[in-house]
Amino acid sequence: MGAGYKCMKYLFIVLNIIFLLFAIAGIGVSIWMFVDPTIPLHFMQKSNDYLISTIIILIASIILLIVALLGIYSVAKEARKALIASFCLLLIIVVAEVAAGVWGYINRDKLDVHIRTYVQKIVREDYDVDENVRSLFDTIQSKMYCCGALSPMDWTKGQVLYMGIKNSPSIYNIPQSCCRPGVSPKECATATHLEVGSNPDSNIIYDRGCYTLIMTKLADNICTIMIVGGIILAVQVLGLLLGLILSCSMNRSHRYKA
16 A cells, blocks of 8 residues: 555656646746737637636636645645645636536537627728727738638628729728738739729738638647647546545545554
């Protein structure tokens, strides 16, 4: 029993070091989300929702950091109360992760429609009236090599081609942040000022929408995301099981000493 107990203690410490690394990474990601406006999630949610999401990630990472420190301390000092506290906090994180995953899977179609509608609203309504939104979306288009929500044609903003006789045809403007690298300012200015009904030059203008590009990348990497998420969850569940076993072992050990 002594050798097995020591092995479990060492394994538990290793798991908590992994939790510590996860926590540091999570805190780093949340800080990155605060300061970097080019993160795709930034324009796929309302500003308040994005802020709440970032805060939740930060709080969860801090809790995981506390879990790791309590776990290492409890085993090193044979502190059963610290181990129980670590177990309870980790259990809260696991339950929250599973609940969020199940909710996201059940509501995936509604979420997709909501996000697509919101990004289209940014292009059609918010871009022209909000300087912060305009600056953010321009940065995203230029860095992600995309244009509009679903395609560059989103910048027509719902205008339709007038089929009758008209002296001045309807014009729509595409932001110059949609121009490909290496295009001269003159070519870019010409290519982004078009009549409604005409298609942008794909040699000058990015031909993929930002929302479409992000969803495509997510679909291409969904298996990797699920595998990584499953590994993280499995490590956490293993931590819960070891914590429970060690807690019971510590309790028996303390009774024997008494």
